[in-house]
Amino acid sequence: MIQGVENPIVTTYVYETFDKLKRECEELNIPLIFKIVKPKLEDRFFVKVIGRGYPTPTNIFRWCTDKLRINPVKQLIDKDEKAVILLGVRSSESEQRDRTISKHRTDNEYYLKQSGSSKNIIFSPIINHALEDVWLTLRYNKLPKSIDFNQIRTIYQDAESECPVYRESKGSSCGNSRFGCWTCTVVRKDKSMGNMIENGYSELKELYAFRNWIAEFRDNTKYRCSYRRNGVKGLGPITLEGRKIILEKLLITEQLSGLNLISKDEINRIYELWEVDKTNLNYQENALQHRI
Numbered sequence: 001m002i003q004g005v006e007n008p009i010v011t012t013y014v015y016e017t018f019d020k021l022k023r024e025c026e027e028l029n030i031p032l033i034f035k036i037v038k039p040k041l042e043d044r045f046f047v048k049v050i051g052r053g054y055p056t057p058t059n060i061f062r063w064c065t066d067k068l069r070i071n072p073v074k075q076l077i078d079k080d081e082k083a084v085i086l087l088g089v090r091s092s093e094s095e096q097r098d099r100t101i102s103k104h105r106t107d108n109e110y111y112l113k114q115s116g117s118s119k120n121i122i123f124s125p126i127i128n129h130a131l132e133d134v135w136l137t138l139r140y141n142k143l144p145k146s147i148d149f150n151q152i153r154t155i156y157q158d159a160e161s162e163c164p165v166y167r168e169s170k171g172s173s174c175g176n177s178r179f180g181c182w183t184c185t186v187v188r189k190d191k192s193m194g195n196m197i198e199n200g201y202s203e204l205k206e207l208y209a210f211r212n213w214i215a216e217f218r219d220n221t222k223y224r225c226s227y228r229r230n231g232v233k234g235l236g237p238i239t240l241e242g243r244k245i246i247l248e249k250l251l252i253t254e255q256l257s258g259l260n261l262i263s264k265d266e267i268n269r270i271y272e273l274w275e276v277d278k279t280n281l282n283y284q285e286n287a288l289q290h291r292i
């Protein structure tokens, strides 16, 4: 399995639970269709950063949430005339989240509007649950059996985290120091990952080191173009040399961690995009480079 940029511990848990849930639904004759969506090749994190030279996300240039999390779901549901999206969002998680919820309220407290879509609606059955209610439900509800309470509790305890991803406004990571991408550089420090390593998940060490390294590398002007892609002078994409360094570092991280972090398709696309930039007359790394 290619890891991608989701926290590997969470990925494994999700895939395992997904399989069990599928089987449980079949046994109970519940007609649910299960699909795991992924960003399209062009939008994957490493294709954007290493292929196109996007700086890893910051709180003022957070290009990732739509591409990595929102769009893959949209692409799936947009094929349908209408879709109901089930989301485990809760009130009172944070002031920011409350503001987002109020902006999307409808007449029914359990339904929220979806940004940018009038045909879809968000169903949020646990919107009024307190955090304790969620854990008590997981602990004491008889169904679904496939959610292993002890396993999920251990993961959250070890990360000293709360709940996963929901789209927030500019400024905070969509994980908000909970479980997000292991490459997330929107947060200054990935506390969950740090806590998990301290609690024995040693396989995350190399990923954590890569994340910290790239967060600094991104801001090194030596590896940033002095022109943006629109030709305007200013801090631009990561240079081709910078992108090569990142790819090398990623492949070393892959070897050291023993995890599959990037696919062949992604690497091939990255090489193609490098070639495109080499011949792109609008791509300029510095003032000395010849421009037409």
Ligand code: SF4
Residues within 6 Å of the ligand: 057, 062, 064, 065, 068, 069, 172, 173, 174, 175, 179, 180, 181, 183, 184, 185, 186
């Ligand atoms: S967790 Fe961070 S990198 Fe991942 S989509 Fe959210 S803000 Fe972007």
